[in-house]
Each structure stands twice: as structure tokens, then as C-alpha cells.
Amino acid sequence: MEKLVPSLHITSVYTLLSELPNAKAIADCHLTRLTNLLASASKGRYGKEKAVEIRNAARVSLGSFSEVKSLELQQTIELIQMIEKQIKQVESKINPIVDSLHSPIMTIPGISYRMAAIIIAETENFTSFDSAEQVLTYAGLEPSVYQSGQMTSTRAKMVKPTMWPFPMLQRS
Numbered sequence: 001m002e003k004l005v006p007s008l009h010i011t012s013v014y015t016l017l018s019e020l021p022n023a024k025a026i027a028d029c030h031l032t033r034l035t036n037l038l039a040s041a042s043k044g045r046y047g048k049e050k051a052v053e054i055r056n057a058a059r060v061s062l063g064s065f066s067e068v069k070s071l072e073l074q075q076t077i078e079l080i081q082m083i084e085k086q087i088k089q090v091e092s093k094i095n096p097i098v099d100s101l102h103s104p105i106m107t108i109p110g111i112s113y114r115m116a117a118i119i120i121a122e123t124e125n126f127t128s129f130d131s132a133e134q135v136l137t138y139a140g141l142e143p144s145v146y147q148s149g150q151m152t153s154t155r156a157k158m159v160k161p162t163m164w165p166f167p168m169l170q171r172s
Contacts, residue, residue, distance in 0.1 A: 001013065001017075001057070004054055012038055012042035015041035016038060017073055018074055021069075021073045022066070022069070023059075023065070025070070027055060027059040031051060034054070038050055038051050091113065091114065098116050098117050105120060
């Protein structure tokens with residue numbers, strides 16, 4: 001199955017395997033039902049060609065049939081879907097909180113609400129830092145300076161501090 005779809009963790013695969021949880025069930029499924037199931041779950045992305053491809057792969061599969069494994073697969077899919085739903089619920093609560101903080105972190109391209117919440121929680125919304133240098137030191141991105149007399153190195157490496165300079169942000 002993993003060679004026939006871009007990912008096993010997509011709605012259309014979950015729907016298919018929830019209803020037809022083993023190769024035998026897929027191979028024995030009527031083509032019209034399989035096509036409708038895939039088309040509906042994929043919102044029209046997969047049609048008859050994909051249904052034929054999946055059914056043919058199931059027919060030549062060397063997998064063994066087990067009611068217990070089929071039930072386990074269905075329950076695992078249900079758990080994944082439940083956890084995904086819970087994550088969405090938590091994110092729906094986190095997003096307004098992040099918005100209410102008006103943190104400049106959200107202006108950085110590519111920073112999502114989830115990542116912003118993590119950064120804000122780790123740094124206490126940067127209120128514990130007096131300067132950008134302290135933030136860099138905390139993140140382990142402080143450049144080291146190699147200097148001897150009049151010569152200063154142009155290839156400074158980043159230094160990871162051995163002790164965190166901020167006890168309230170001490171890592172465990």
C-alpha cells in the first residue's frame with residue numbers, strides 16, 4: 001500500500017483501511033464500492049484507476065489474513081484520528097492565547113502558532129532577557145571570539161554555554 005499512495009497517514013488511506021482492514025477484504029471488494037470509497041475519502045483525487053491499482057496490489061499481496069490484526073489496525077486508526085482531533089482542540093485554545101500576547105515572534109516567516117507557543121513558553125515571551133545577546137546565549141548561538149594581540153579571527157564558531165545564564169530558564 002505504501003508504494004501506491006504518497007503517505008499511509010492520509011484520510012483516504014485511513015478510511016479505506018477502516019472499512020477494509022486487510023488485503024483479502026480489499027481484493028474481494030466490488031470495484032464500484034472501492035472506487036466510491038476512495039473517491040469520497042479523497043474528495044475526488046482518487047478514482048477508478050487508483051481503485052483498480054489498489055485492488056490488484058491486494059490480490060497479489062503475500063500478506064496473511066488475521067481477524068485480530070485487522071481489528072488492531074482499525075483500533076489504531078481510530079486512536080490516531082482521536083489524537084488528531086484532540087490536537088486540533090488544543091490548538092484552537094492555544095492560538096487565541098498566542099494572538100493575545102502580541103509577540104513579535106509571530107512576524108517571523110514560517111513560525112506557526114504551535115512553534116510560537118513553544119518558543120514563548122520556553123523563553124517566557126522574552127521578558128527574562130535584557131538584550132538580544134542574552135537570547136543568543138540562551139539559544140547557544142553566541143559567537144566566540146578568538147583574539148590575540150592585534151589579530152582577530154574571522155571564523156568565529158558558535159559557543160554552547162555549559163551553564164545557563166538564567167536560573168529560571170535552567171534546562172533539565
